[in-house]
Amino acid sequence: MSRPAAATRSVTIRDVAARARASAGTVSRVLNGAPSVKDAVRRRVEAAIHELQYVPNAQARALSSKAFHTIAAVIPTIRNLNFVIFVRALQEALARDGYTLLFSSHEFDMGLELDEVRAFLARGLDGVVLVGQEHLPQLYAALAQRHCPYVTTWTLPREQESDCVGVDNFDAAARLTRYLLDLGHREFSVVASLAPTNDRNALRLQGVKAELARAGIELADDRILEGAGSIEEGKSAIRQLAAWQRRPTAVICVNDFLAFGALLECEALGIEVPGELSIAGFGDIQFASDTRPPLTTVRMPAADIGRFAAESLLRAIARSTGAAHAPSVLKLEAPLIVRGSTGRARP
Amino acid sequence: MSRPAAATRSVTIRDVAARARASAGTVSRVLNGAPSVKDAVRRRVEAAIHELQYVPNAQARALSSKAFHTIAAVIPTIRNLNFVIFVRALQEALARDGYTLLFSSHEFDMGLELDEVRAFLARGLDGVVLVGQEHLPQLYAALAQRHCPYVTTWTLPREQESDCVGVDNFDAAARLTRYLLDLGHREFSVVASLAPTNDRNALRLQGVKAELARAGIELADDRILEGAGSIEEGKSAIRQLAAWQRRPTAVICVNDFLAFGALLECEALGIEVPGELSIAGFGDIQFASDTRPPLTTVRMPAADIGRFAAESLLRAIARSTGAAHAPSVLKLEAPLIVRGSTGRARP
DNA sequence: TTGAAAGCGTTACCAG
C-alpha cells in the first residue's frame, strides 16, 4: 500500500563489507563490539562505515536478534507533569542503551491500562514499566505468560513480587504528619480518594492515619474528604470543612492538585493560610512553589524514578536468560519540602 | 547478548497458513485486507488466526514492506503541558491507523532537535512531526534527502513549503490586542523573547505591534521586555516596568508562563490586576483558569493540532508514491479566552 | 580471527 519514506535503497551491511574487504558477519561483529576482530580489520570496517555513512537498520536487527530493543511505559495520566518528567527520564536512560520507549496513559481506567499493555505486547517489546502495584490480575497474567520483564514504580511492593523503583508513600505521609504534629496541630482533615485503584493515594492516607494514631489522635472517617486529584475537588473539600463546627487546623491533601484547589478556596473564603489553616500536598508538581502561599509538599523524585527504573528493567532483561533472581527493590527518598502553606497551629 | 522477552517462539504466518490449508501469501493478503481472496478461504484463515491467537510481527512486517508504521514527533519542551496534550492526541490518532509514535523534546536547542530527528531517521520511520517553522537548514535537508514526509505544526508556514496544521499566531495576537484596545488601553508593554528560534513567540510579538500600529500606537523597543517562557522572567518583567515613570496599563505576555509570573509579581508588589494593570497570555495552559485573577489568554487547540497533524501526515505518506501534491495547510482557530486578568483601562 | 550460509517473519512478484 503506502510506500516507505526512506525509499531510496539505503546502504547495507554488505556495502560496508565490500568496501572494507570483509564479510557481513565481520561488520556485524564490529558493530556489536565483539572482541574477536583483528584491529586492522576493525579499523577498515569503521572507516567504511564512516565513509558510507552507514546506519544499521533497526528493524532488521530486531528481527534477526529476536530482541525488540523496545520498552513500553503506561502511566496513569499525562496531566500530572511529574509522570511526564518520569517518562522523559525513562526515555533518556533507555536511549543511552539503544532502547526505544513507547508510552501511553490510561487516565485511571484499569481496563484501558490492560488494553494498552496488551497492544504493546502484541507489537513486541522487551519490557514494561508500570506505575503503582494495583493492576488487574489479567495484566500480571499477560506479562507472566509472555515472560515479559517489568518494573513497578512510584510505590513499593507489598511483597517483593517484582522489580520495583519507588518511594515509601506511607512513610512520606507519616513524616509530613509528624512535621505538622510538631507544629502543634491536633485537628486534622485529609482530602483523599477511597478508590482503591490508586495505591499512592491510599498509602498516603494510611501513613497519615498511622502517625496520628501514634500521637493518640484518631482520624475519624468524617474528617476524610473525598477527592481524587482535581483542583475542583480541593476547593469543594475546603467549602465543606469551612462549615464544620470544629474546624481542622491542618488539612493534608493526597496530591498537589487537591492542595492547589484548597489554597484557592481558602483565599476565596478568606481563610488565612497558614494562620487559620495549614495546607500540604504530595508531589511537588510544577507550580507548587508558585502558589500563594507556596505549597508545603512531599517531593516525588520523578526523574530519578524514571532513570533507575530504566536501569532496573534493563538489568532484568539482560539476565532474563538465566535463572530467576530475587526481585530488586530500590527505595528513593521523597523529601518534605516545607514552604509557606504550613505553619504553627493557632493556639 | 540479551535475550528476547517473548522468547517462546511465537506463532508465525506459516503456522496459520498450515492450519488454514493456505499459503503464507494468502494469509498475508487476508491480513492486509486484499480484496482478491475467496470468502471461504478468508474465513478459514481468520479462524486459524483466531484459534492460534496469531499476532503479526511488526518488525518483520516493517522489514519486508519497507514501511515502518512509525512516526516521530519532536516537541520543544515537555514542561508545557500543551505540547504533551498535542503529542498524546497525535499518538491516539496515529494508533487508530496502526502507527506508533516516537517522540522527543529538545528544550529549545535546535542542534539537539536536529540530532533527535537524525536519530529517528536512522531508526527508520515514515514521517516526522515538527513544531514551528524555524528549524536548522540541515534538518530540512536531512528530511528532503530521505524523501521523508513531514508536517509542521502550531504555526502557519510563510510560504507553503510543507504540509502544515497550525494557528495564525500573528492574527491571534492582533485579536488580543484589538480587544485590549477596545477596553481603552493605550499604554502597552509586551514580554517577549527576541530569540528567533521560537517563531510562535516572534509572530505573537509582531501581531501585537501590527495591531497597535493600526491604532496609531508605536510599540517602542524599550516597552518590550525580555522573557522566553519562565515564571521568573514574568516576575522580573513586572519588577522592571513597575519602576517606569510611564507605566503601561496592559501587558501582553507571549505565553502563559510569563503571564503567571507577571500575575504573581503584581500581587507581591501590590499592583492591582486588572485595575491598575491588565495581563494577558497565550496558550491557555493547565491552571490558566486557576490563577488569581483567572488569566485572559489565547487558547491553543493543542489536541486538535495533534489530531489533524496526524491525518495530514498519514495522507502525505499514503500519496508519497505518486506525484508531488500542493502542500496542504490547515488553519485552526485560536479563540481568545477572556477571564478576569484584563479589564478596562483606568481612565 | 574470519567467511559462508542459514535463518528471522513478512511481503511482493510471478506463474498458473
Added chain:
DNA sequence: CTGGTAACGCTTTCAA
C-alpha cells in the same frame, strides 16, 4: 484467486 519463491538487512552458528 492462489501458491511458490525470492527478497528485506541483520545476526549467528559452523567451519575453516
